[in-house]
Amino acid sequence: xxxxxxxxxxxxxxxxxxxxxxCSPISGHRSVSWYQQTPGQGLQFLFEYxxxxxxxxxxxxxxxxxxxxSNSRSEMNVSTLELGDSALYLCASSLGRGNTEAFFGQGTxxxxx
Amino acid sequence: LAKTTQPISMDSYEGQEVNITCSHNNIATNDYIxxxxxxxxxxxxxxxxxxxxxxxxxxxxxxxxxDRKSSTLSLPRVSxxxxxxxxxxxxxxxxxxxxxxxxxxxxxxxx
Numbered sequence: 001x002x003x004x005x006x007x008x009x010x011x012x013x014x015x016x017x018x019x020x021x022x023c024s025p026i027s028g029h030r031s032v033s034w035y036q037q038t039p040g041q042g043l044q045f046l047f048e049y050x051x052x053x054x055x056x057x058x059x060x061x062x063x064x065x066x067x068x069x070s071n072s073r074s075e076m077n078v079s080t081l082e083l084g085d086s087a088l089y090l091c092a093s094s095l096g097r098g099n100t101e102a103f104f105g106q107g108t109x110x111x112x113x
Numbered sequence: 114l115a116k117t118t119q120p121i122s123m124d125s126y127e128g129q130e131v132n133i134t135c136s137h138n139n140i141a142t143n144d145y146i147x148x149x150x151x152x153x154x155x156x157x158x159x160x161x162x163x164x165x166x167x168x169x170x171x172x173x174x175x176x177x178x179x180d181r182k183s184s185t186l187s188l189p190r191v192s193x194x195x196x197x198x199x200x201x202x203x204x205x206x207x208x209x210x211x212x213x214x215x216x217x218x219x220x221x222x223x224x
Binding site: 004033035042043044045048055056058088090091092101102103104105106107109 | 147154155156157158159162200211212213214215216217
């Protein structure tokens with residue numbers, strides 16, 4: 001079956017702009033989580049959506065938001081981009097119940113200039 | 114979620130067995146232990162998960178002592194392609210959507 005698909009793979013934006021990243025989970029998976037990875041902070045949890053509802057949220061400012069659609073696809077939005085938002089943004093999908101593994105996409109590399 | 118402590122880096126040679134130990138002193142009764150592998154510029158990949166004693170799959174073994182305050186990931190006969198960062202995570206039932214990653218262990222396999 002197809003894996004987790006993230007688009008776009010690479011993105012360059014200017015400070016102050018906003019950006020939307022997309023994630024298509026594995027078919028049948030209802031949980032989608034987003035993570036930010038930087039060399040300095042490592043992998044940090046942003047938020048999780050399950051059946052279109054935000055179920056968990058990490059410690060990020062309100063500029064970071066997300067949503068999930070009825071087909072479980074998810075989008076993440078970052079407004080008023082800052083240089084420090086440059087990172088690899090990873091999406092993970094899972095069944096969302098029990099203790100099943102999470103499957104990660106290849107990520108979107110965002111560069112803010 | 115329980116905090117984990119792992120060595121920052123490890124070196125090995127091809128064909129050797131590698132054991133990476135993770136400390137999780139505050140693990141809760143319902144927490145599972147999960148290991149992920151990550152290559153540069155890719156998302157982490159699930160390796161193995163366990164609750165107690167020993168778990169083995171086609172790529173690794175996971176050893177968990179009775180007190181569950183630590184765990185050891187064992188990679189048999191590593192190859193160059195096993196060079197990656199390995200993360201140990203602990204979490205309870207249904208927590209796979211909210212994973213707390215530590216710094217991980219950077220394993221370097223040399224020829």
